[in-house]
Amino acid sequence: MPNPSKNTASRKAASKNTQLPFDKYDFYNQAVQSPEADVKFYRQVYKDVNKSKRPRVLREDFCAGAAISCEWVKLDPSHKSIGIDLDQVPMDYGKEHYLSKLNSEQQKRIALIQQNVLSGQLPAADIVAAVNFSYFFFKKREVLKQYFQNVYKSMNKDGLFILDIFGGTQCTDAIEDRTKHKEFTYYWDQKHFDPVTNEAYFEIHFRYKNKKYEGVFSYDWRMWTIPEIRELMAEVGFKDSYVYWEGTSRKGLGNGKFDRVTKGEACLSWIAYIVGVK
Ligand SMILES: C[S@@+](CC[C@H](N)C(=O)[O-])C[C@H]1O[C@@H](n2cnc3c(N)ncnc32)[C@H](O)[C@@H]1O
Structure with missing residues (x-):
């Protein structure tokens, strides 16, 4: 899966100096x-x-x-x-x-x-x-x-x-893709894909200061x-x-x-x- 948000150079935002709290x-x-x-x-x-x-x-x-x-x-x-x-x-x-x-x-x-x-x-x-x-x-x-x-x-x-x-x-596989950033780790989690409907479910998790925040954003989508x-x-x-x-x-x-x-x-x-x- 492309980790749709982030597999390209241009999509890589420069890391910012992120301070507490989790945002x-x-x-x-x-x-x-x-x-x-x-x-x-x-x-x-x-x-x-x-x-x-x-x-x-x-x-x-x-x-x-x-x-x-x-x-x-x-x-x-x-x-x-x-x-x-x-x-x-x-x-x-x-x-x-x-x-x-x-x-x-x-x-x-x-x-x-x-x-x-x-x-x-x-x-x-x-x-x-x-x-x-x-x-x-x-x-x-x-x-x-x-x-x-x-x-x-x-x-x-x-x-x-x-x-x-x-x-x-x-992108039809159930896999989790991980990208390390300076302050946190980003996870793009492909939970489920149904070939009959082309519907897919994804979640974004973050790891920050030794804690993993699961399902911070979730996407119940149809793959057009x-x-x-x-x-x-x-x-x-x-x-x-x-x-x-x-x-x-x-x-x-x-x-x-x-x-x-x-x-x-x-x-x-x-x-x-x-x-x-x-
Ligand atoms: C994944 S975020 C989009 C983020 C942003 N466009 C980006 O480039 O990352 C999806 C947004 O769509 C909004 N949204 C969902 N359905 C909508 C609708 N029918 N009309 C307007 N906004 C909607 C949600 O409230 C949410 O903020």
């Missing part, structure tokens, strides 16, 4: 997020697809602490971002720990909204990013389609919908496939979709560089981006 959102951020690299990639893909046009508004669906939204406003003074999440708790954490580190001008260019991405009108955007596989929560095709329709309606002309996805034979996602995008109106596949390092691991492809490669584990074009 699950901080550890999550360090272990699985790489918002600085993510926003540069989104800008690059927009340029790749739309040539001279520049994106301004990023919407981060399933934003949790909105780390990506914060990086987007830092990238350019014309940028605005909107983070959407059902749960106010991680958004409040993000306000306290990430937004508070921005200057006041940057803070004015971010809005965090508590909303279900399945319902109501979503704010307009040039790029909608739904990453770390959060749409895998939607197990039924009609529910995922409802989400894609909602996204499509909300997007500006030439807008991009950027999703990440992972797969490979290893690239063709399923592209077909759904086409059904709701996206005029094109592209796949950006990760390159391979000399050691045979993902190298954190994603290029547009028309064919992938059979491997034990892989991560890719799917980009829907309005």
